[in-house]
Amino acid sequence: MGKQKVLDVYFLIFAFTFKLITALMEDNNSFDQTILSPLLSNIYRFSNRNAFCIDEVYYSYKEFGDCISKIRPILKELYSNDAYIGLVANDDLETYASIFALWLEGKCYIPLHPNQPIYRSEEIIKDMNINLILDSSLSTVFTKHQTINTSTLSYDDDSLDYHEAFSEERTAYVLFTSGSTGKPKGVSISRKNLTAFIDSFWNCGILINEKDRCLQCFDLTFDVSIQCFLVPLLKGACVYTIPHNQIKYSYASALLEDHQLTVAAVAPSMLRYLKPYFEELNLPALKYCILAAEASPLNLIEEWKTCIPNAEIYNFYGPTEATIYCTYYQIKRNAPNRTLNGMIPIGIPMKGVEAIIVDEGNNILPAGKKGELCVAGNQVCVGYWNDPEKNRKAFFEKQYNGTLHRFYRTGDLCYYDNESILMLFGRIDSQAKIQGYRVELGEIEFHAREYLDGTNAVCLTFNNPKGNTELSLFVEDEEINQADLIGYMKSKLPHYMIPTKIILEKRFPLNSNSKVDKKRLKEKLSF
Amino acid sequence: MDKEAIIDKLTNIFRDVFQDPEILLNNEMTANDVGSWDSLSHMLMIEQVETAFSFKFKLKEINKLKNVGVLIELIESKVV
Numbered sequence: 001m002g003k004q005k006v007l008d009v010y011f012l013i014f015a016f017t018f019k020l021i022t023a024l025m026e027d028n029n030s031f032d033q034t035i036l037s038p039l040l041s042n043i044y045r046f047s048n049r050n051a052f053c054i055d056e057v058y059y060s061y062k063e064f065g066d067c068i069s070k071i072r073p074i075l076k077e078l079y080s081n082d083a084y085i086g087l088v089a090n091d092d093l094e095t096y097a098s099i100f101a102l103w104l105e106g107k108c109y110i111p112l113h114p115n116q117p118i119y120r121s122e123e124i125i126k127d128m129n130i131n132l133i134l135d136s137s138l139s140t141v142f143t144k145h146q147t148i149n150t151s152t153l154s155y156d157d158d159s160l161d162y163h164e165a166f167s168e169e170r171t172a173y174v175l176f177t178s179g180s181t182g183k184p185k186g187v188s189i190s191r192k193n194l195t196a197f198i199d200s201f202w203n204c205g206i207l208i209n210e211k212d213r214c215l216q217c218f219d220l221t222f223d224v225s226i227q228c229f230l231v232p233l234l235k236g237a238c239v240y241t242i243p244h245n246q247i248k249y250s251y252a253s254a255l256l257e258d259h260q261l262t263v264a265a266v267a268p269s270m271l272r273y274l275k276p277y278f279e280e281l282n283l284p285a286l287k288y289c290i291l292a293a294e295a296s297p298l299n300l301i302e303e304w305k306t307c308i309p310n311a312e313i314y315n316f317y318g319p320t321e322a323t324i325y326c327t328y329y330q331i332k333r334n335a336p337n338r339t340l341n342g343m344i345p346i347g348i349p350m351k352g353v354e355a356i357i358v359d360e361g362n363n364i365l366p367a368g369k370k371g372e373l374c375v376a377g378n379q380v381c382v383g384y385w386n387d388p389e390k391n392r393k394a395f396f397e398k399q400y401n402g403t404l405h406r407f408y409r410t411g412d413l414c415y416y417d418n419e420s421i422l423m424l425f426g427r428i429d430s431q432a433k434i435q436g437y438r439v440e441l442g443e444i445e446f447h448a449r450e451y452l453d454g455t456n457a458v459c460l461t462f463n464n465p466k467g468n469t470e471l472s473l474f475v476e477d478e479e480i481n482q483a484d485l486i487g488y489m490k491s492k493l494p495h496y497m498i499p500t501k502i503i504l505e506k507r508f509p510l511n512s513n514s515k516v517d518k519k520r521l522k523e524k525l526s527f
Numbered sequence: 528m529d530k531e532a533i534i535d536k537l538t539n540i541f542r543d544v545f546q547d548p549e550i551l552l553n554n555e556m557t558a559n560d561v562g563s564w565d566s567l568s569h570m571l572m573i574e575q576v577e578t579a580f581s582f583k584f585k586l587k588e589i590n591k592l593k594n595v596g597v598l599i600e601l602i603e604s605k606v607v
Contacts (some may be wrong), residue, residue: 245559245591248566254590273570277586435567466574486546495565500546 023394030192031103031172032165033336034198038234039100040160043068046236048209052093053213053259055243059093060523061236067097068104069159071134071150072422075105079132081106084174085357086125086133086142089113091243094136094150096229099173102134103191106166109134110174110186111220114141115244116494120184124176127186127386136188168192174385175223175320176196178439178497180430182446186385187320193414196378199322200350201231204314204328208263210236213285215264217242217252220438223324224292228265237263253281260285267293267436269468271304281307291315292325293436295424297467298337305333317346320438321394321408323379327422340423346414347422353377354405355422357414362396365415372428374435376405379491432461434469434496441471444489444497448473451488452480456508458516459499462525473499474521476508501525528580528606533599536579545574554596580606 006287043065051064071094079085087098089111102109110128112121118141125133125145133140133147140147172194176184208231216228216239229321230238240255242248249270255261260287274281289311291301296315303334305313313333318325329347331337349355356364357371365371374396383391397406413425428442441459448457456476461469475485482502489498503524511517534552541550545563558564564572576598577583582605592598 066534245557247558247569247592249570250586250589253586274586276583280586362584483546483548490562495563496567498563 013218019173029195029199030165031168031195032162034195035191035230035234036100036103036162040065042210042233042236043160045280049210050235050238051201051233053094053238053240053255054092055241058238064093064097064156065160066155067093068101069157070153070155071098071101072104072159073156074148074153075107077099080105083171084108084110084128084130086110086112086121086128086130086139086145088133088135088142088254090136091241092136092151095134096239098134098150099325103172104160104162106164107169108171108173108188110176112142113221113494116221116521117491119492120346120494123183124186127183128174133320147196165190169382171394173226175221177320178431178437178443180440180442180446182443182445182450185387185390186481187381188383188385189223189320189323189381193323193379193381196327198230198234200352200379201227201325203351205330206231206263206290206312206314208232208235208237208288212237212262212287213240213259214238215240215252215255215261215266217248217264217266217270218293218436222293223320224265224267224436225291227290227324232263253277256286257281258282262308263290264288265290265292267294268293268300269294269435271300272466272468275300275303275466278303278307283308284310286311289313291344292317294433295426297342298339298344299342300343300467301331301388315344315347317422319375319408319410320413321381322353322375322377322410323381326350326375326377326379327355329421338417338421338423340425343424345417345421346424348420349375349377349422350379353379354400356398356400356407357416362398365399367416367418367420370413370415370425373410373412373422373424374407375410376400376407380406380408432469432471434461434471437494437496439471439497444471444473444493444499447489447492448475448485451485452477455480456516458508458518458521460518460522460525462501462522470501471497471499472501472503472523472525474503474505474508474524478504478506530599531604533580533602533606537576537595537599537602540572540575540579544568544575552595552599554594554599556595557593576602582606 043061047062050058051061052059073471087109133142135147138153165440168191171188172191174186174188176186179185214232218225229239242251286308315330316325317327327346329345354376386406411429413428432439444459445457458474509517509520542548545561
């Protein structure tokens with residue numbers, strides 16, 4: 001054999017091996033392999049183990065599989081062409097099973113919270129052009145729409161086979177976040193985005209197995225909930241949920257203690273409310289505590305540590321647009337932790353995430369310089385539903401490390417410290433985090449002005465004595481009926497967006513630019 | 528403090544926290560009966576009750592508060 005032929009054979013072997021490895025790698029990173037296959041295999045492998053504890057009732061993996069099997073056939077037979085399906089976000093087995101039944105059929109879910117005003121859900125249904133809603137409630141409030149009552153369906157046979165490889169670009173879920181124009185905006189997360197998140201999450205060092213008991217205390221309209229139920233189910237662990245009619249903070253603490261939960265993602269605001277009772281809480285079984293949804297103050301976490309002596313604590317950060325979390329920081333137990341204004345850092349980018357700090361001209365800033373945090377990678381979503389203008393503002397392309405990336409502007413002011421740890425200052429725009437929810441103050445002002453016939457209204461945040469953020473609404477009219485205003489806002493906005501303080505002013509103070517002087521208004525917020 | 532005085536004081540707290548000047552308490556009342564009674568306002572209400580009646584609940588006691596009647600009984604047992 002000539003030298004060239006030998007080289008050709010070597011080249012062919014190399015090319016084949018490379019192709020095989022690439023194919024295997026791609027396969028491992030598909031939605032099917034990362035999410036659907038592990039879940040389906042756990043349903044059989046751990047059939048007798050508990051998948052959920054809902055309102056003190058346990059449901060095994062077999063029962064969960066049966067529940068998926070009773071919902072899936074009707075989606076396949078009657079609604080095969082509908083991709084975007086509304087899902088009433090109840091706290092029951094049918095609701096969780098619906099998510100997987102939809103994913104197995106290549107569809108996406110759009111959660112509609114049963115306790116949010118119907119007006120808001122109707123806006124979402126209209127915006128997404130939803131034709132079908134899955135609702136496990138005894139009686140549905142969505143009487144004007146085509147609904148399937150998932151509680152009344154019966155199980156005939158297993159419907160857990162999965163052969164179709166749907167495109168990774170298909171949408172897995174759409175979540176609606178507060179929008180400054182008075183209309184919530186939909187964030188579309190694809191199967192590729194969610195796969196990338198799960199892949200990155202496992203890379204952070206959190207080890208979960210079938211013996212774990214995991215807390216799920218977030219509403220399904222909020223993306224942290226997806227980490228809270230999906231991660232345990234992919235490892236055969238049990239998910240403990242909070243019934244909607246329960247007081248979240250106290251019920252969660254009772255679950256943690258009575259059921260000796262081993263994994264919990266919590267918002268710091270929940271810990272603030274539990275703080276007066278920390279000395280009564282002893283949770284040695286907790287292995288991992290994830291802090292999510294808002295900035296974490298170190299002094300609070302230092303006190304919380306005494307309740308969870310054996311837990312590794314992680315601070316996770318991420319906007320909905322970059323799929324649940326995109327950076328993390330592992331809190332040190334026996335060494336000093338860095339802080340900025342008393343807050344724990346948001347840490348380092350998760351695997352596959354590029355995180356840069358830019359100035360107003362999108363130029364990358366060096367370590368130590370403050371600017372807007374922008375993130376790129378497979379976790380970054382395609383964009384907002386039906387909103388090209390917002391997409392143009394929120395996303396941009398830029399060369400970084402020799403590759404063209406599509407970056408999402410987080411709206412968060414950050415810097416890299418000298419050890420490449422990301423430190424978070426706060427928001428650049430007028431968003432606020434209330435009980436972990438992202439809230440546009442402009443959306444609250446919009447609805448107040450609508451009711452007040454254009455009378456000026458300004459929404460500002462303030463910290464209550466516990467340190468949690470609350471909303472105040474200033475109205476430039478001393479004679480309005482506050483109860484009526486609140487009543488109207490409750491019909492338009494979810495509970496966490498209703499101001500807890502209303503202050504009536506004859507005239508708003510103005511600054512030197514003749515704009516409402518928000519700083520002086522804020523001074524009026526005293527306790 | 529007698530039961531009537533406790534109910535009066537508690538009614539004022541409820542009206543303030545839940546932003547409804549018309550609220551009238553009854554033993555069977557739960558969060559489902561009051562529009563703005565959610566997890567956040569519940570903790571604010573607990574805090575105001577602790578301040579107004581000068582005692583502190585145990586976390587386990589808060590977890591067992593099934594309705595307003597149980598809350599009134601618990602306050603009664605603490606302030607007597």
